Amino acid sequence: MTRKSFLALWGGLVLFFSGGVQAAFEGGDPAAGEAKAALCGGCHGMDGNSPDATFPRLAGQYEGYIVKQLRDFQTGLRTNNDTMAGMAATVATIQDAKDIAAYYSRQKMAKKPLAPIDKKLATKGEKLFNEGNPRSGVYGCINCHGPRGKGRAKHISQFPVIGGQHRDYLIKQLKDFKEGRRYNDPAGMMVDIAKRLTDEEIRAVSEYLAAQLP
Ligand code: HEC
Numbered sequence: 001m002t003r004k005s006f007l008a009l010w011g012g013l014v015l016f017f018s019g020g021v022q023a024a025f026e027g028g029d030p031a032a033g034e035a036k037a038a039l040c041g042g043c044h045g046m047d048g049n050s051p052d053a054t055f056p057r058l059a060g061q062y063e064g065y066i067v068k069q070l071r072d073f074q075t076g077l078r079t080n081n082d083t084m085a086g087m088a089a090t091v092a093t094i095q096d097a098k099d100i101a102a103y104y105s106r107q108k109m110a111k112k113p114l115a116p117i118d119k120k121l122a123t124k125g126e127k128l129f130n131e132g133n134p135r136s137g138v139y140g141c142i143n144c145h146g147p148r149g150k151g152r153a154k155h156i157s158q159f160p161v162i163g164g165q166h167r168d169y170l171i172k173q174l175k176d177f178k179e180g181r182r183y184n185d186p187a188g189m190m191v192d193i194a195k196r197l198t199d200e201e202i203r204a205v206s207e208y209l210a211a212q213l214p
């Protein structure tokens with residue numbers, strides 16, 4: 001894809017998503033969500049800062065993105081984890097999903113990474129994150145995921161917060177996108193990018209992102 005057509009596609013998607021689709025995701029009740037999240041807390045942490053990289057941090061994640069992932073697990077669009085598919089099946093209504101998501105989105109991300117950061121590797125990852133790789137046609141992640149992976153404006157929550165996420169979880173997702181195990185991304189945006197990344201680039205960018213704490 002050329003840079004120009006890519007930008008046109010991206011601009012179109014942002015416009016599309018910032019319209020009515022997003023409005024349907026808003027308005028969960030965080031207080032009700034706290035009680036409904038008791039089961040989730042067992043793996044993701046009650047404050048959304050899970051103590052194990054198998055379980056992604058949900059603290060500070062966009063409400064709309066959490067709801068979308070729960071629905072994708074429920075409808076079988078996201079198939080890359082059977083355990084989580086089973087958990088999503090216990091969320092009975094869309095209101096429950098919104099309430100839980102509202103609760104987690106309001107939790108603060110912990111300030112410590114789970115594993116020590118390899119600074120040299122992280123510096124390589126930072127370059128890829130900000131500038132992409134023109135030779136392999138990788139567009140800079142910053143364009144969709146915002147500075148330091150902290151997301152963009154709230155109304156375009158399709159682009160999740162990835163800065164501060166656990167390194168090994170990020171590596172798994174990028175490999176899942178690359179190798180065809182995860183394909184629930186709108187318009188195949190992430191699959192197209194992940195396919196162009198080398199394993200070394202995946203490790204470097206995940207190292208950088210894991211260090212982008214509050
Ligand atoms: C038994 C452990 C376990 C429990 C309990 C659990 N989850 Fe998960 N969850 C996982 C795992 C593992 C993943 C990562 C899946 C993967 O590797 O792609 C995950 C992923 C997610 C994601 C995707 C996050 C992202 O960044 O894409 C969301 C959202 C989520 N869980 C919400 C919930 C909610 C809400 C509950 C409670 C109803 C819950 N989980 C209960 C194990 C669990």
Ligand code: HEC
Nearest residue numbers: 139140141144158159160170173184185186189190193205
């Ligand atoms: C064109 C926009 C776009 C670009 C550029 C982009 N992403 Fe994404 N990314 C997305 C979207 C949209 C999703 C959410 C997919 C979904 O709904 O499941 C996503 C999801 C992800 C996830 C999964 C997060 C989670 O919590 O499970 C990771 C990891 C990720 N991107 C990393 C990257 C990296 C690293 C780069 C740069 C090499 C990048 N992205 C570039 C749009 C983009």
